[in-house]
Amino acid sequence: MAENQVEMVIKVTDVYKKIGNSQILKEINFSIGKGEIVGLVGPNGAGKSTLMKILSGLWSPKPKGKCYILGCDMTNELERIEALRRSSFFIETPALYLKLSGYDNIELYAKLKYGSAFNVKDEVNRLAPFFELDNKMLKRKAKTYSLGTKQKVSLLQMFIGNPEVLILDEPFNGLDPTTTIKVKELLKTRWRENNITVLISSHILSDIEELCSRIIFIKNGSIILDSNKEELLKRNTVVIFHLTEKEHVDIACSLIKEKLPYVTVETQFNNSIKIYNLNSHYDVLDLLQNEGIVVKSIEEQKISLVDLYKQLYLQ
Numbered sequence: 001m002a003e004n005q006v007e008m009v010i011k012v013t014d015v016y017k018k019i020g021n022s023q024i025l026k027e028i029n030f031s032i033g034k035g036e037i038v039g040l041v042g043p044n045g046a047g048k049s050t051l052m053k054i055l056s057g058l059w060s061p062k063p064k065g066k067c068y069i070l071g072c073d074m075t076n077e078l079e080r081i082e083a084l085r086r087s088s089f090f091i092e093t094p095a096l097y098l099k100l101s102g103y104d105n106i107e108l109y110a111k112l113k114y115g116s117a118f119n120v121k122d123e124v125n126r127l128a129p130f131f132e133l134d135n136k137m138l139k140r141k142a143k144t145y146s147l148g149t150k151q152k153v154s155l156l157q158m159f160i161g162n163p164e165v166l167i168l169d170e171p172f173n174g175l176d177p178t179t180t181i182k183v184k185e186l187l188k189t190r191w192r193e194n195n196i197t198v199l200i201s202s203h204i205l206s207d208i209e210e211l212c213s214r215i216i217f218i219k220n221g222s223i224i225l226d227s228n229k230e231e232l233l234k235r236n237t238v239v240i241f242h243l244t245e246k247e248h249v250d251i252a253c254s255l256i257k258e259k260l261p262y263v264t265v266e267t268q269f270n271n272s273i274k275i276y277n278l279n280s281h282y283d284v285l286d287l288l289q290n291e292g293i294v295v296k297s298i299e300e301q302k303i304s305l306v307d308l309y310k311q312l313y314l315q
């Protein structure tokens, strides 16, 4: 085990991945310290799941670069086993044995991971309420479960035995709002009590905004932004221009797109336009005034994660 890797719970260095002729991941570098909850965000096909799979050491042949979890080199079989015992990976799930009951699936997972002496029953009783699972449901065969219930059982397994690291790829897919809220509470409790480290991908940006202290944005296989969430949202604003005439909205949008190509502009429902990345209000005011478009008022708003996503990916 490399000693200088120990302080960083997750460390990815110069990872590249090619499948066939396509470069799926390029020059991926980041480190995650103990107790960080980091969101991985990006459109379909950006490379999030591939990155998580590579982190787990699942790929064959091995990709270029290095991944360490809890100081263990994930390309070294013995070190990888040590890291996997102390971590949980939720990737491409739900993955259950359909002929077994939910409980038997969990028991099998727990005993393979922690040994036959592991007390599965108490752990399941503790965790099941967070997943809205009762004994009756857990005794049913997994093949009779809805997609959401399979997701609940698979996700519950990830919390068995208090892992130090959680790598979760789209964990809330198919979960109902009540279970999503409860699972997020479980994550927060585990973080407060055990200072767990989490890397989580989701297309539900409100979940990422709620849970994560840092966000890594990925596009076409490359990291385009890696930043502390508070700083990111604090230093960016959007400006709303309220116009007097409804008919002016589309004209104003086209004009701004043409004359100010560095901004992103979006129409709103109430005679307004929303502008991201604006240097000065006067750039827009002068432009509109020259065309006889009257601005009723200007409003500056703090940016949300959805706004930031639009700015990064819809330009």
Ligand SMILES: Nc1ncnc2c1ncn2[C@@H]1O[C@H](COP(=O)(O)OP(=O)(O)OP(=O)(O)O)[C@@H](O)[C@H]1O
Pocket (backbone or CB within 6 Å): 019, 024, 042, 043, 044, 045, 046, 047, 048, 049, 050, 051
């Ligand atoms: N086994 C494979 N063979 C060929 N191409 C693959 C394979 N696995 C992934 N890819 C390609 O790699 C790219 C990244 O896929 P990946 O599943 O990592 O994206 P993602 O960001 O997780 O997307 P999503 O949000 O849709 O889950 C995609 O273009 C995908 O088609």
